Amino acid sequence: MMVATTSQSLSLIEIAQKTRESSRQLAILSTEARNQAIEAMAEALEMASHEIIQANEADCQAAEFAGISQPLYNRLKLGETKLKATIKGVRDVIKLSDPVGSIQIKRELDQGLILKRVTCPLGVLGIIFEARPEALIQITSLAIKSGNGVILKGGKEAIKSCQILVKVIREALINTQVNPDAVQLLTTREEIQALLELDKYVDLIIPRGSNEFVRYIQANTIIPVLGHADGICHLYIDKEADIEKAISITIDSKTQYPAACNAIETLLVHGDIAGKILPQIAQALITHKVELKGDKLTKNYLNITVATDEDWKTEYSDLILSIKIVESLEEAINHINTYGSKHTDAIVTEDNNVAEIFLNKVDAAGVFHNCSTRFADGFRYGFGAEVGISTQKMPPRGPVGLEGLVTYKYQMTGNGHIVDTYSGENSKSFTHKDLLE
């Protein structure tokens, strides 16, 4: 066992080293060269469609045989329509503006001494995703677009699909300026743990999957992790809420896609409006097959199960909603800041002052007024792509587009400038003149 593990780790280190090396080349390619590689990838995937769909069908049959659930089967199944749409998505990535090489600061420190802050690729991404073959295609195109190498690990049910996809993509890259070694596939579960230890070779881990899985990854690596373990989102209906908006936003936030992380789990209702609004909302929710739980005060208006402290901490990811009646805006904000996961929380109110306090004081990546929490999404925000949603406090926070796959460096050019000139007595002053408007 020891021997097997060691040999496994060694070969993974070799893979990671190759990815690192080829990512250094990829990082300095022009926008055109990276876009050409993505186009080559799209063409090769088109050419190999038949082969890809066959491999995916083999995965699907094996999964069916193993008794996979219907939702997971639907995710695993690629099929011609989904593959075509995904390849179209690859070509959309070509059209996205280049996140690399953007100049954020250009400043004269003194005559002839120019400082620039320029965006550049992170280096190597480690992406661990569900058994969903088209995710591999999307991720790889975003990695190449942003100049990063990528080490991929897909869910085990999709192994044949992932293998053929990576084979096709790597072969396509041979005729481009991107070294095929920039794209690597891991196939065993043991390699995940080994990958998490490769902080010398991997700059960012993006885990996709269950909350437990993301939490496990976060706790087991010192590599930065982009992702969120929980999506406990709230909707607060203020006493000055418009009833029509309140009902429609509640229904959308809960039922439009209940498994999404930006769906609400708890509805907070101001006591002054509860009698008027709760029965109507409950009726609408029940029509949408939502199971309701409520705190003691809701008993005055609804005959529903009692919600416990545990409910406020639970992401149901299902058609279940907990309801709490609060006496004030402050109580609502405190509840959210105590139990929320800093993902997305919304208020319904016609009082703009109350809304402003809510947006300022709720500590979350997304704070919304009179709209559905379901808008928290990179595509809806207009990022063109979403590589993940982060509930960490440090940027990048919230839905993260291509911007989250790059960092920056400071480039300075002088003409023999030394610090001694600007130190001690008779020292020269810096001009600090911004050259970007």
Added chain:
Amino acid sequence: MMVATTSQSLSLIEIAQKTRESSRQLAILSTEARNQAIEAMAEALEMASHEIIQANEADCQAAEFAGISQPLYNRLKLGETKLKATIKGVRDVIKLSDPVGSIQIKRELDQGLILKRVTCPLGVLGIIFEARPEALIQITSLAIKSGNGVILKGGKEAIKSCQILVKVIREALINTQVNPDAVQLLTTREEIQALLELDKYVDLIIPRGSNEFVRYIQANTIIPVLGHADGICHLYIDKEADIEKAISITIDSKTQYPAACNAIETLLVHGDIAGKILPQIAQALITHKVELKGDKLTKNYLNITVATDEDWKTEYSDLILSIKIVESLEEAINHINTYGSKHTDAIVTEDNNVAEIFLNKVDAAGVFHNCSTRFADGFRYGFGAEVGISTQKMPPRGPVGLEGLVTYKYQMTGNGHIVDTYSGENSKSFTHKDLLE
């Protein structure tokens, strides 16, 4: 022992909770209210100068008695001149532009549905610093400026100085809109470990001190850490280097302040120019009392100690320099990317193409051409303040100003907008119109 630790932790949690609560109030104060609090702090420090200097003298006497080294004593000693300069620095912080409330994105998603990305405070900072009382004053003014609560832990030799400073600052805050509980002082070493576990209450740890100390902090917390463990910086003298610039930049980068993290530890010299340039550089370095070590090839030109692999990994933080002769630009870049700490690396060359390759391919927060590595500094970059230097890959990277103490949130305002309108058949399209020019 168990009991003591538990009671210690409990009281620290209470402290942290108070800081968290008061930071929520602080976060939403206006620029003026925060600046007024900083001015009140400056005035109170002036009024209490005598008392502060007395407390500091008691610290100095105790440290002298305990046999503190001269450099550490100089850092510990506050004195009237240093205190005055520090209070002037506090007033300079008032003049800095407000990092909070800056709108990074303003975008119409659809008519009446407006998305904004707005900077906001991180929340609570945990700052662990050396026995250097003026650091406490600087850090606290920057924390209040950026709307953050702060939990401070200074080096134990400065305990009396820190206690009086925090007392004076907290008393000054009573008459301002900033709750004094936003500024807290820890006084025991055990509290550092406990602080590192408070990820619910502390959003960012900034450790200042030795490399070992920073590395310890990084390895022992899941709270984000802003800092760098190592500063292994390089200067590469290309075959097309101007000799005068090469000598002057080498001397400045090594000797202007050898203990600084942005001083160079290794000089790389292209083989084609080594014979011409190395004897002159060595002469100049020896005049500046620098001890030289070199690889085998340097033996052809210099009679110096042999540098081993260990030298390439060592931050001397002293007047010692290792020298390596390389056969190509690529070898120089590979050496830097292998042994460097991603802090700051520079090239001296008159060939702009070579410089460009170097700036693009060296993976460091700062990549410089024809200027000293010592320029890598928040004040020199024109940030007005420096809260730390980060050698991590993810932003904030390099010297970090006030910008590093804030994050952002997405605020969205609608008028009853729901996602269902933009989904499925007959779905409405987003307008995605940027409203910031």
